[in-house]
Amino acid sequence: MSLQSVLESGKFVITAEVGPLKGTDTTEITEVAELLGGRVDATNVTDQQSSVMRLGSLATCYLLKQKGLDPVLQMTCRDRNRLALQSDLLSAYVLGVKNVLAITGDLPSLGDHPQAKPVYDLDSVQLLWVIKRLNEGYDMVDNELKGKPNFFPGAVVNPGADTEAAFELQLIKMEKKITAGARFFQTQAIFTVDTFAKFMKRAEGFSTPVLAGIIPLKSAGMARFMNKNIAGIFVPEELINKMATTEDRVRTGIEIAANTIKELKGMCQGIHIMAMGWEKRIPAILDAAGL
Amino acid sequence: MILSKQKPWEEILSYLDGENNVFILGCNGCAQASGTGGPAQVEEMKNKLGEIGKKITGSAVIDFLCEKALVKSRLRNKVEQLEAADSILVMTCGVGVQAVSAAVNKICHPACDTVNLGGSRGEWRGSERCLECGECLLDYTGGICPLTACTKGLINGQCGGASKGKCELDPEKDCGWELIYNRLKGLNQLNKLRRFIAPKDYSKMMPDVKIISTSHWALERTDQKEGG
Structure with a gap:
């Protein structure tokens, strides 16, 4: 079943994220694809995540498709102008990639090529609007397409914004993204259920499915690093202590992720697991969460 | 000028x-x-x-x-x-x-x-x-320019990278979109943020050929024309 039909069926949706590596070795992607097949409804492929140069999202999505998974092409506005974005979208569609997650993208200065010229010709809201236009059979300047795609576009939102202004700005932008065509949302990682509940109270009214982001903790150090460096992520001290004092970090990390999933389950339409190198442990997390 | x-x-x-x-x-x-x-x-x-x-x-x-x-x-x-x-x-x-x-x-x-x-x-x-x-x-953004105040130059709202009101690039730098939000809120104009801003026409940023041509270049052309 495609991501779209699973979402429309009202079933609790599970998506996971795969990050391609730097280079042409695709062994790990193939292994992960085999492990995830049958366990997740769709698999996102990151687009040079954190502005670190890697194998491309489109090629990786194609490989996953060959393996029978439903890929979600993550597409940032960081590296391509409007010509390249539209052209790559059409290319994706002819390769059978239907789901697109429109993202603005991290700044190049945060990655491994800080000298790069950032593009940002379009932003995520405008990219969604462009996808909508392509679906209608036109490019963004109203030229007719010969053969039109039928994309299923999604977007991201950060429920953990830490100021009143940022919280409201996230909701305003979420609404703009829906108007521009977003059919589902995947969120930044959630560790505090209260924060997510507060966000969903406002976002529920938009009637667009939200998949809550889950990052399994690998260590206390990782949790502290994310608290310090990643906007919207807040790992409470209690969880950091659990990771710091456990004798089996893997088991505890999986347990914490599974518990969070159980708590979030009633509040949203699904979850999105960003395993950050722990892709092979996703089945264990799902088992522990009873999914 | x-x-x-x-x-x-x-x-x-x-x-x-x-x-x-x-x-x-x-x-x-x-x-x-x-x-x-x-x-x-x-x-x-x-x-x-x-x-x-x-x-x-x-x-x-x-x-x-x-x-x-x-x-x-x-x-x-x-x-x-x-x-x-x-x-x-x-x-x-x-x-x-x-x-x-x-x-x-x-x-x-x-x-x-x-x-x-x-x-x-x-x-x-x-x-x-x-x-x-x-x-x-500037009309939509409370007199604060999103192209310069936001590190990414975003024109449809904040990215997910702001933390405690600061830009993820530099903890000393205010998030431009939070400045815009607070300004518009103070003026009771928050509705302006709901408007979809269409992609910009960046060709308008390209200098007119007349402006980037030097007087020397212009003189050469005149010479050529007169000579021809």
């Missing part, structure tokens, strides 16, 4: 929709030289707005509206006229609009698009405030 051109009349009118009392500001510097916001254009704008029933609560033409300190001191004797206005129509480059926005707690509408500059960033020093994009957005 910063070159500007007046926005289309319909666009200016759309900014003033629902506002009956307007204060008009011009500049004796570049805006006068551009023929967009000097004394003559301010006078003309007063008449045009008057004809369609807007009340002009006052006007002023200041030398270098891009100098924030100067704006404050020059407007000191206009406080009543400013207070009586629903908004201020600023007929200058984007730096002037932002200087007035920073000095006066009123909605500031840009009457001009800033086209390009000839080596100057205005007299309000300290940071780059105007990219001369040729499609001024």
